Ligand code: SF4
């Protein structure tokens with residue numbers, strides 16, 4: 001990958017810092033621009049409106065479909081409720097996300113960067129506002145050169161005002177994922193919301209405004225690690241936005257090209273109009289080859305296709321392609337595409353396996369759980385009648401949104417007496433414990449062994465809780481220790 005192909009770049013021996021060269025991307029229409037508009041139209045409403053989507057979980061649970069409930073340490077996603085003990089689901093999601101990114105990269109280059117990354121989507125949105133108020137590329141360049149005027153001041157106030165509203169809306173939507181959205185909106189508007197909510201909205205407003213309004217392509221070029229990782233992960237078969245130099249070179253003007261062709265001399269299809277550069281949101285020239293700055297948004301394809309159509313030449317001078325096919329065409333061979341390769345198979349297999357495991361564990365997950373912690377000091381107490389008592393901290397998790405009563409059994413030694421401290425059922429029989437909806441009950445459990453029954457220093461015990469109404473049970477293992 002050529003990191004120095006952009007003339008604006010530092011030379012190898014040059015300074016380590018270069019001031020940003022302001023970029024004025026021209027508007028363009030075409031297939032890839034339409035795909036970007038469609039994805040933006042699909043993704044932004046989801047982001048802004050999802051916190052208001054309701055999901056009925058019963059009267060004792062939050063009714064927000066997607067909610068990160070920090071105070072109660074829960075994450076809700078429609079019918080899924082994740083407890084702190086189940087954070088491994090997030091590990092699974094992160095693995096799937098990483099593999100999906102790798103797979104996209106192996107198939108079609110930086111699809112994520114060009115179409116789906118929030119930095120790209122919001123920068124695109126901010127550019128749309130800029131064009132709407134200040135005009136297209138040429139007008140914006142002229143206005144910046146012309147200097148300050150009252151009309152210019154009005155335009156700048158309007159542009160920055162709209163940018164700030166979008167940024168504020170973006171930050172505001174983010175905090176709504178962390179509390180009941182309608183309630184928080186009411187509190188925010190009446191200045192009764194927690195200070196943290198205002199603080200986070202302020203931080204996210206500032207970052208959105210700065211990243212999408214000012215830093216733009218610099219985030220992709222200098223701050224994001226993905227271009228470097230992507231460059232190390234790609235291979236010769238990945239389809240990247242490519243200038244087909246086999247077809248475009250030697251580049252010359254449209255008129256000269258016609259003259260050369262009329263004489264039977266070679267002439268490339270590139271007419272050196274620089275429209276591909278004019279529309280590029282990172283300001284690079286794709287004809288210089290693969291570059292770190294290229295987010296592969298495909299807008300140069302649209303611009304060049306437009307030029308080719310006007311010239312009556314075939315479209316696709318810039319296209320999703322690779323160097324293998326360029327070399328094959330130069331050698332007079334036809335294109336070949338290899339989507340099924342060891343790396344794509346491995347990425348897809350990992351996604352499928354991790355996804356299947358997650359689905360299986362979700363489908364079969366227990367709504368009842370138990371954990372046991374043996375007392376460390378003392379580990380055992382010998383009572384006056386010769387019996388031995390061990391104490392445990394037992395946590396019972398009820399993941400259902402209604403009250404449940406569970407029976408506690410401890411197996412492993414004969415005639416054990418199980419006592420739950422503070423429980424009326426403590427003195428014999430089988431203790432029954434009531435656990436509130438979506439709650440954890442923490443108990444202190446005393447297990448007593450009659451004199452002379454155990455001889456091993458440590459004997460394994462099984463703690464079992466059973467909800468007899470639905471016949472659901474959970475077990476945990478620990479030990480009974482003699483003094
Ligand atoms: S838009 Fe197409 S024809 Fe024009 S300079 Fe770029 S590659 Fe060449």
Ligand code: SF4
Nearest residue numbers: 280294295297298300
């Ligand atoms: S070179 Fe083309 S694909 Fe790459 S960022 Fe510029 S416009 Fe997008």
